[in-house]
Amino acid sequence: RGTPPRDWTNANIAQMKSVCRRFGFSYDWRREISTGDPEYYRWNQWFFLRMLERGLAYRKRSLVNWCPKCQTVLANEQVVDGCCWQHDDTPVEAKEIEQWFLRITQYADALLEDMVELEGGWPERVLVMQRNWIGKSRGTRLRFAIDGVKDSKAHIEVFTTRVDTIFGAAAVILSPAHELLPGLFAGEPNRAKLEEEASRLRARIIRGADLATAEKEGFFTGRFATNPFSGEKVPIWVGNFVLAEYGTGAVMAVPAHDQRDFEFAQKYKIPFPVVIQPVEGASLRAEKMKEAFTDYGRLVNSGPYSGLASEAAIEKMTADAQAKGIGEAETTYRLKDWGISRQRYWGTPIPVIYCAKCGIVPVPDKDLPVKLPENVLLTGQGQSPLANAPAFVNVKCPKCGGPGRRETDTMDTFIDSSWYFFRYTDPHNERAPFDPALVRYWFPIDQYIGGIEHAILHLIYSRFFCKVMRDLGLVEIREPVRRLFSQGMVLKDGAKMSKSKGNVVGAIDMAEKYGCDTPRMYTLFVAPPEKDLEWSEQGIEGCARFLHRVFRLMDRHAAALHGVSARDLKPGKISSASEKEKVLLRKAHQTLRRVTADFETRWHFNTSVALIMELVNTLQDHEPLDKHARPEVLKQVLELLVLMLAPIAPHLAEELWEMLGHKESLHCEAWPQYSTELAEEEQVEIVIQINGRVRGKICVDAGLPEEELAERAFADPKIEQLLRGARVVKRVVVPDKLVNVVVAQ
Ligand SMILES: [Zn+2]
Ligand SMILES: [Zn+2]
Structure with a gap:
């Protein structure tokens, strides 16, 4: 953009902050932090070094997800439907590079088990997504020997949760990126063609959410493996739906009992037997099947195991595999370690130095922060911009004093957001990320708000960080967030409002046109907060008209009520109230009762706004109000109206409060209590x-x-x-x- 990233970021922060202030959002700005400041990111580096000491951070060469538009690596969590999470039109490519990982898998069980603390407080949908993402499954790891290979170590490993179906294995399918492929192709006459096919499929590997719908492609390698249980020959195939980085990179295909395998076998006319029959109902015949039978049942055509129920067979066959040395029980996880290296400028420098003599040397704590150099040329090319800053790169090795090179990748910015809320408790601490005593006082977070798009990104990373902090002795809690609320999105003409789509309605433009209270009220009124909200200009106009009506109502009566105390309304006076007074008081207190419930429990601010509108209608229906109600009654009703309006339209409410003769700010007032007696229906x-x-x-x-x-x-x-x-x-x-x-x- 031609602007240095720091200036650009700071300008955005200033802009955002002025919007927040203008709209009256009540943040405690004394606790403001900026993750781009060295005072903050030095603690990212500090956490990284602690993880490095404990083997929780490590370096590994691996296939990574690469976004050609971002020109950087993406974590698995950042690949959405095969595309970059920020570029939904850009397919992610596979690229092999060396990078840093955080061993989040070490906490897989803790992340699962501690979810009991979150039940009831977190949306079930988010918990289900996390559980699936961690993807714990118990099953059996099995070895299929490869035909025509003498080396007893050369075998294909597969993992299955359904070893009971192994007699029905019609093929073994390898990922196009499987490390055994070059060896398998080596002796084949059509080797070049096979290699070409494999590389074509490598570019078409199906990921995550696409698995059910995307076109499954594959080819036969010409080689065979031996089924470790039946001793039968099974063809070795390559398929684009098998991921190299998940499990073993190979699967046994059992078409009769797995839907994906069934579709694959249908497409490539691979014959298969039925080996599980349903306990009840008609027997299955392979040639008549329209879809796979995936339930448990009774084993058939399975040698000595025929007749067993699936559950019993899984147990016995796993034990037998172990005894025969052809496999063993195993628990696997879908969750992978978190790759955090990014080839970006704007991020936290990873605090390590490479030395020819000493290898990887951590930057000593006393040298933190490793500051991001300013004035680096950003070319947008596919390597780390920091590599172009010699003054940054070339340093002395902290261990031997010899020449060293700094790591030039920066950290995934999701590191910043993994623990920022802890820093709010102690934002200016220069000796530690925070004082544990302060975190003990404030944490866990009572109520957190985060979009569903963070379910398996930020919301899993921050849980992981909390657990690491616990092991470091910094916190005592297992979970940082007690209650989570997932808000909806703002839509314009049915599409998500986003800068890239150019359909963002500027908050400042709205404020210029209507003042801040109108868009505030509109966003609360148009939908409950968990639902998506469709932005409409007419809706805003409606809210503007309503606020004008409230102002005129107050303008008619406020001046006459100066000096009148609404609190003079003693129970005795209420019983002597006229019918009309009772109607007004009842309506006001009933409204207050329901609005209080909306605010405290349901968060359905849209119904609150509707109720307040109804109250105003009732008041207008009883005009002239001063003829129908005594001043103290009228004052109480109008004050309740203003107090209820305060969280929704704070600026107008403050004005109305003053019009009613108050000298103190409305926002020093407590939320009013409704009277059960007055709220009661007649x-x-x-x-x-x-x-x-x-x-x-x-x-x-x-x-x-x-x-x-x-x-x-x-x-x-x-x-x-x-x-x-x-x-x-x-x-x-x-x-x-x-x-x-x-x-x-
Ligand atoms: Zn991208
Ligand atoms: Zn050294």
């Missing part, structure tokens, strides 16, 4: 008649709708008894007065 006596004769009386809330009133009358024990066996011909309901039931005689 009771009315309903006469119940049967064929015109009075048979009973019930007391109900005034204003019950006809249908409900009739139901209540019929439910009265005495009436119910009288009507037993009778045929009701007709019923007449007069609201607040009478229910007459006509029965056939």
